Amino acid sequence: MIKRLSRLVAVMLLISGVSSVAAQELQVYYFPRPPLYIKAADGNPTGFLTEIAKLVLNETKVAYKLVEMPSARVEPSLKNRDYAVGLGWFKNPAREEWASFSEPVYQDLPNVVIVNKEKAGVLGAQTTMSGLMKSGLTLGVIDGFSYGAFADKAIADEKPKTEKVVGEQGTLVAMVARSRADYMILGLEEAGYLMENDPASAASLKVIKISDWPAGNFRYFMFSKVVDKTVIDKVNAAIAKVKTSENYKKLTDFSKYLK
Numbered sequence: 456m457i458k459r460l461s462r463l464v465a466v467m468l469l470i471s472g473v474s475s476v477a478a479q480e481l482q483v484y485y486f487p488r489p490p491l492y493i494k495a496a497d498g499n500p501t502g503f504l505t506e507i508a509k510l511v512l513n514e515t516k517v518a519y520k521l522v523e524m525p526s527a528r529v530e531p532s533l534k535n536r537d538y539a540v541g542l543g544w545f546k547n548p549a550r551e552e553w554a555s556f557s558e559p560v561y562q563d564l565p566n567v568v569i570v571n572k573e574k575a576g577v578l579g580a581q582t583t584m585s586g587l588m589k590s591g592l593t594l595g596v597i598d599g600f601s602y603g604a605f606a607d608k609a610i611a612d613e614k615p616k617t618e619k620v621v622g623e624q625g626t627l628v629a630m631v632a633r634s635r636a637d638y639m640i641l642g643l644e645e646a647g648y649l650m651e652n653d654p655a656s657a658a659s660l661k662v663i664k665i666s667d668w669p670a671g672n673f674r675y676f677m678f679s680k681v682v683d684k685t686v687i688d689k690v691n692a693a694i695a696k697v698k699t700s701e702n703y704k705k706l707t708d709f710s711k712y713l714k
Contacts, residue, residue: 481519482539486526487623490648491543503706504543514693517686527599533679541677545601555678558691563671564643568663574637581664588613595627595636602640603672632656647712
């Protein structure tokens, strides 16, 4: 009798645990980075990559909650095995040690340089990555950010002068405008949006192409290792479906910045 009760209790605990995990809400970490992630006037998260994430996650029927978190805290939280995912991160070998990645959810446009106009003459109408690194100008970077394999390797190899900031892209744009750093590297869609929506800073800045920049970086859902593979598989299936939709095409249409 005691053995039967013990088995019954064990089974009930197991069922309870499975139900708890099944009902667990996936925390989706984002941080302000227009136009990828934007905090609307009503406080709700939007931005083109946020809206894509909503389409994908709604398709999976997985319970989730969008949670604003500073970019510097996302990696430690996922390493700490939060039941969570970072939205739109780059994949690299170091991150793959403690995170699981989805299929690509978006591919950036090629990166460009935003440079202070007073220093733009050093670079000319366009530049190469090597020329940029050897220009003697100070690169503004966000501490802990990856800029993709091409830029990360160039920065590691050439070791240009850098000015690090703990913050977001808008902060860095303002720093370059005020000459606290000479230039920054970012996607063309980001550069176009920021120049369009921050005219005060844009008056002091110039966008310059990097002529040898390869195809744009891929962005992924970056999951904590505690998130089950079945959830990631659902997300991957949803990504494949959403990427063929008209909504996705509209959200990722940045043709006005390509002129």
